[in-house]
Amino acid sequence: xxxxxxxxxxxxxxxxxxxxxxxxxVLAGEIQHTHAKAGQIIVREGDELExxxxxxxxxxxxxxVNPDGKKYIIETIGAGIxxxxxxxxxxxxxxxxxxxxxxxxxxxxPAAPIKKMLQNDAAxxxxxxxRSMEDNLHLSDLIKGFTVGAQARLxxxxxxxxxxxxxxxxxxxxxxxxMPKTDLAAFLGITPETLSRTFSYLQNKRIITVKGSxxxxxxxxxxxxxxxxx
Numbered sequence: 001x002x003x004x005x006x007x008x009x010x011x012x013x014x015x016x017x018x019x020x021x022x023x024x025x026v027l028a029g030e031i032q033h034t035h036a037k038a039g040q041i042i043v044r045e046g047d048e049l050e051x052x053x054x055x056x057x058x059x060x061x062x063x064x065v066n067p068d069g070k071k072y073i074i075e076t077i078g079a080g081i082x083x084x085x086x087x088x089x090x091x092x093x094x095x096x097x098x099x100x101x102x103x104x105x106x107x108x109x110p111a112a113p114i115k116k117m118l119q120n121d122a123a124x125x126x127x128x129x130x131r132s133m134e135d136n137l138h139l140s141d142l143i144k145g146f147t148v149g150a151q152a153r154l155x156x157x158x159x160x161x162x163x164x165x166x167x168x169x170x171x172x173x174x175x176x177x178x179m180p181k182t183d184l185a186a187f188l189g190i191t192p193e194t195l196s197r198t199f200s201y202l203q204n205k206r207i208i209t210v211k212g213s214x215x216x217x218x219x220x221x222x223x224x225x226x227x228x229x230x
Contacts, residue, residue, distance in 0.1 A: 006031075013054065013080050018123060032108040036100045043084055043098035051110045052088040055079050058104030063097045076101070082109070089114065153188040154198045155227030158208065162217045171209075172218040180213075202226065 007024040010016040016024070032051075036042055042060070043049065053060075055077060062075040062083070074096070077083050087094040088111045117124055165175035177184060185195040202208045207223055209216040217223055 009056070013082070015082055019117075019121075023117065023121075027109075027113060030110055030113045032110075034106050034108055036104045036106060038100055038103050040100045041097055042100060042106075043087075043094050045097050046093045047087070048093055049084055049088045050112070051108050052082055052084045053098075054082050054107040054109060056105040056107060058100065059102040060104060061099050061101045063099055071097070073101075150188070150190045150194050150198050151201065151226050152228065153190065154195065154202070155223055157184070157188060158202075158215060158217060159220070159223050159227050161215070162220060162223065169216065172216045173220070174214065174216045177213045177215060 006028045007021055010019065010024050010027065019027075036058075038058075042053070057079060060077045060083070061073045062077060063071050064074050077098075084094060084098065088109075161175050161178065162173045165173050167174040179187065181195060182192055185192045188195065190198075199208075199210050202223075203210055205222065207217070207219050207226065209218065
């Protein structure tokens with residue numbers, strides 16, 4: 001990539017659109033231009049990064065990994081979008097992993113020269129701060145949405161089953177699951193592992209008790225809150 005190409009490309013990215021050609025020239029000597037193959041993991045969960053990335057070509061996926069090792073793609077990142085900005089500049093650990101899904105050409109942007117720019121360019125500092133905050137909050141919302149989504153789906157199913165149940169005990173409403181748990185996971189659109197963890201979550205919150213295929217709902221109100229994503 002020539003100096004002219006580099007400057008032109010940076011200016012095409014909203015984050016750097018107002019940066020001067022002189023600053024681009026400085027960045028050209030600091031930013032690493034690299035390639036990554038499909039399947040390569042470039043950021044691991046918990047990494048403390050000293051750089052962020054801009055994808056020039058190809059695709060990468062932001063993934064959430066459950067404790068059992070199951071990996072779920074929660075966002076696909078395309079060309080021209082800076083990512084892992086907050087982890088690099090704010091110093092937070094990265095929540096999730098970033099994996100290359102299509103052979104990629106990457107710009108690796110070190111945090112150090114960007115931090116120097118923040119001291120000298122108020123407009124750039126404001127734009128980058130906003131981008132960093134959006135980057136961090138967006139990822140958190142995606143992961144939270146994935147987790148809450150499984151709880152809400154199971155909560156709605158259990159609530160419907162509780163309404164139809166005839167066994168009213170002192171400790172709550174008791175009923176039998178209408179299908180095996182493996183089938184229930186498929187019905188809810190989640191993995192059996194996620195279903196198991198979600199049952200455990202509801203038990204730990206004392207909303208339900210699970211004994212094999214038997215369910216006792218102790219708090220209908222709390223179950224309704226879960227079903228609504230609260």
